[in-house]
Amino acid sequence: SSPWFFLGFPTMDAVAETVQQLIEGMRQRSGFLCSEDSLEELSTAFMNSSLSAEAMEPTEYLKWLRCNVLEREVIIESPMMMGHMTTKLPSYMPDLGKLVTAMNLNLVKTETAKVTSLLEREAIAVLHKEIFHQD
Numbered sequence: 001s002s003p004w005f006f007l008g009f010p011t012m013d014a015v016a017e018t019v020q021q022l023i024e025g026m027r028q029r030s031g032f033l034c035s036e037d038s039l040e041e042l043s044t045a046f047m048n049s050s051l052s053a054e055a056m057e058p059t060e061y062l063k064w065l066r067c068n069v070l071e072r073e074v075i076i077e078s079p080m081m082m083g084h085m086t087t088k089l090p091s092y093m094p095d096l097g098k099l100v101t102a103m104n105l106n107l108v109k110t111e112t113a114k115v116t117s118l119l120e121r122e123a124i125a126v127l128h129k130e131i132f133h134q135d
Contacts (some may be wrong), residue, residue, distance in 0.1 A: 015058050022066055023094070026075055035072035042072060 037045075045068070056064070106112035107120050128134070 015062070018059065018062050022062065022070060025066075026070060029075055037072055 103116070105116050107117050110117045
């Protein structure tokens with residue numbers, strides 16, 4: 001049986017499946033605009049600056065996200081979208097993101113991310129060398 005803290009919450013598989021359905025729904029839309037709402041109208045809709053006293057279950061949050069955000073957002077992936085200074089992420093990025101999330105790394109200390117802490121140091125060294133042209 002599930003631990004008490006998971007009672008009433010969907011499984012990770014259910015959340016992943018819902019997220020995949022949301023992604024597929026976005027890809028099936030025609031055009032690149034989901035909503036004709038003006039920026040002023042959207043600004044009015046997103047003026048909340050207080051937290052709810054009640055927690056929202058992941059499935060409820062995903063429903064809110066679909067109705068209030070995804071259905072109003074620009075679809076950069078659409079072939080009709082010529083976004084300024086934007087590019088489509090390669091198709092493998094969501095799966096790579098899942099892997100990074102599953103690793104749940106804490107790069108602050110080597111006890112919690114032994115190899116990736118060193119990989120991060122190496123990446124920073126490469127950037128430093130490129131920016132400052134020094135070894």
